Amino acid sequence: MELIYKKELRGVSMINGLGKQLNMELTAEQIVDKSRLPLYLSVRTMYRIHGDGIEFVVVEIPDHSGFRIRQLKKQIELYKEYFSTNVAFSLEHISRYQREVLIGNGVPFVCLPDQIYLPFLGILLAKRFHENTEVNVDKMSPVAQTLFLLLAYGGENDRYSKTIAAKILGVTNTTITRASKQLNAIGVTLEETEGTKTYIRKAVQGADFFEAGKPYLIDPIQRIVYVREANDMWDLPEAGETALSGLSMLNPPAVKTRAIWKNDVKSKNYIMIDPELETEDDYICLEEWKYSPKLFARDGKVDPISLYCTLRDDPDERIQGELEQVVENIKWL
Secondary structure, three states, X not given: OHHHHHHXXXXXXHHHHHHHHHOOOOEEEEOOOOOOOOHHHHOOOEEEEEEOOEEEEEEEEOOOOOOOHHHHHXXXXXXXXXXXXXXXXXXXXXXXXXXXXXXXXXXXXXXXXXEEEEOOOEEEEOOOOOOOOXXXXXXXXXXXXXXXXXXXXXXXXXXXXXXXXXXXXXOOHHHHHHHHHHHHHHOOEEEEEEOOEEEEEEOOOHHHHHHHHHXXXXXXXXXXXXXXXXXXXXXXXEOHHHHHHHHOOOOOOOOOEEEEEOOOHHHHHOOEOOHHHOOOOOEEEEEEEXXXXXXXXXXXXXXXXXXXXXXXXXXXXXXXXXXXXXXXXXXXX
């Protein structure tokens, strides 16, 4: 009963708020008969809105639902065909990026109190979002990038409390809070508070999540050194062209490349050399990273998004071609 009551409250609040913002007298009736709709479309709460000679349908999208623009575009066309009228989605929260994507694809939506895009009726778009717009983000911090990676490689409905995210990434809750604010400001994540816990989840799904964050991703490499190969390097993931060659048709480089976290005490024991003065090839190229490359390493190689970040500015066209293919082959969830 409590869940039904909350749904009714949300519907009444949405209709009243929409009428107030559009300066219209609106009435609404909840749509009960949805028998001819496919099941996955019928489970949502819907309202038929009337007022001042207009009529349209509002479909509520639960806050925990995945945001995939291709699906939403198809779904709204199906709703319009079924109801024979204009249709808009009602969202509880919206990020700047989500708003831009919806508008760019002509998908009407309502996110009260101040985000309304109804081309058939009226438009109200405020600069205020649920994300922290005071955070000025040019590039992600190293911790923000690891939080981004944690979400990128997670499932569609995965979310993490700040405490759990901090534990996984090996940082403090305060550091995670700052990182989360960065991702919120970019518009790729949303925060949900339940009781005393705050959860972080993706604002958009799959490849769209990567594309939204891509302009802000940093090169994780702090510096590159050459060191003598040692027996305890077996757990350092392959990086650079070495890793790329293992994921593509690129030939492996003559000198292997591995990655290590810049704060890993083990790196202080390695013997640095100058490759110009070496006659033997018993050395490797060692990338010292701003975050641990082991966090998301796969099959002995650094993760593909981080690999992309280290090589995306390489002028070699062969590398760019293979790198693009590696990114395309990521199985987004």
